[in-house]
């Protein structure tokens with residue numbers, strides 16, 4: 096029998112950071128994952144400054160030399176572009192496998208018990224198994240990703256909304272041309288470029304159709320295609336699903352969901368891991384107080400701001416003419432874009448987005 100205060104199904108970024116947060120509160124924590132480190136995943140591989148700040152709160156410092164810092168975000172449309180630097184801190188482009196290795200070592204250092212190649216299965220409600228062993232834990236967390244089995248077993252699958260997009264990523268060795276994450280926009284598809292080493296970029300596409308592979312998407316972005324022409328592809332293409340999923344509840348009884356298992360925002364926000372890390376801190380706090388209900392409300396609070404940004408960005412994805420006008424308006428008012436970025440990566444305040452949106456609205460009337 097596996098006994099613990101907190102048993103976490105899934106040792107991806109959410110599970111590992113939640114384990115560290117709970118361990119720092121004195122809980123005995125076990126994490127079981129069906130795969131083994133270093134676990135890869137289709138991802139834009141950009142950690143925003145707020146994600147790094149949340150990790151730092153938990154004593155996790157990622158080695159910047161194992162990745163590549165970036166200083167802001169640049170949007171590029173067909174006829175216009177706009178960029179802004181982060182108001183505070185820098186982001187970090189880091190290969191998913193490298194980040195996973197670093198989180199595993201951080202979890203080991205604080206005494207989390209890690210079980211790899213150990214898929215969690217259910218044997219009826221409220222009985223979890225890892226291999227032949229039964230799990231007996233005061234609390235259980237589902238950090239088993241967007242397709243979470245734990246969510247289903249716990250009866251937490253009821254959702255407010257759901258939308259899917261499909262991503263593909265590949266790494267290219269190429270002379271560095273950007274110290275910002277670039278988001279290239281075209282009709283029905285975006286491509287993200289994240290510098291992850293002095294001579295390597297991660298290129299990830301996102302589209303509503305499932306079969307738009309990178310090689311088919313790139314011709315929609317002639318400038319980017321030109322930069323990548325002849326560049327060596329250093330990894331094979333990897334696909335993934337980006338879900339916008341809003342669940343009714345993320346806790347039930349002694350079970351809590353975290354990370355993509357607990358609902359997710361479209362990857363266009365670049366905030367997936369930051370949300371997971373913030374949820375990890377909130378879950379640790381709630382467990383330390385023995386008040387899982389407070390995690391439910393904290394989870395909703397953490398999601399609110401980034402969810403609004405995701406809605407706005409997905410509107411630009413859906414409406415080509417609106418996107419053209421918004422990018423043109425932002426190009427002529429870069430300070431508005433800077434305000435929006437600052438709100439996105441800062442402490443979310445309900446009125447934080449009002450002024451940038453009013454300015455943008457005015458800009459739209461005058462472009």
Ligand SMILES: Cc1cc2nc3c(=O)[nH]c(=O)nc-3n(C[C@H](O)[C@H](O)[C@H](O)COP(=O)(O)OP(=O)(O)OC[C@H]3O[C@@H](n4cnc5c(N)ncnc54)[C@H](O)[C@@H]3O)c2cc1C
Nearest residue numbers: 105107108109129139140141215239240262354355367368
């Ligand atoms: C195309 C794309 C680009 C993205 N770009 C970014 C970005 O640039 N920045 C960013 O912050 N976020 C990005 N995201 C989002 C980010 O990848 C996710 O938010 C993040 O991976 C969530 O982490 P997680 O630990 O919740 O889930 P996952 O990373 O999916 O980890 C889940 C873990 O659970 C394990 N597991 C599953 N089932 C079981 C089981 N039954 N038993 C045991 N273990 C199990 C899996 O092996 C896995 O290790 C992107 C997503 C996509 C699709």
